[in-house]
Amino acid sequence: MVLLRRVIGDALRARRQGQHRTLREVSTAANVSLGYLSEIERGQKEASSELLAAICDALGARLSELLREVSSTLELAEGMQGVLVPVEGGEATSVAPVQPAAVAPAQAAPADAAVRQVATDGTVSVSVHQETPLKATLRATRKRERGVIYAA
Incomplete structure (x- = not known):
């Protein structure tokens, strides 16, 4: 199961870092506390649609884009089978890339043994890093039209 608030937080953080802006700058522009914005970016808090719109506005983005x-x-991520399946024996192992319909295999999977799965559709690459048997982190990297790559 992938948590929506974590994916939203990752996308917001990637946009902010892609602009080389600090949490303080964006929180001031969005009129939200720095701590709360940090919790949203880490996926610890659910943001209301009004708050997401204010943060997007502060980042110069449309809510629809986000x-x-x-x-x-x-x-x-939904096409990646077993994304959050606990690893037997407590150790992370590599799993072959998943190829859902209309999704190409990843160009180059990181050599990290904790990477369980990697998938890409040419614009977005998603990998799952198994940190412990019960904790996995979804990492998304998006390629922009201008050739700039943002990582979440």
């Missing part, structure tokens, strides 16, 4: 990014990341 939600499209989140949607495509979720779609790719």
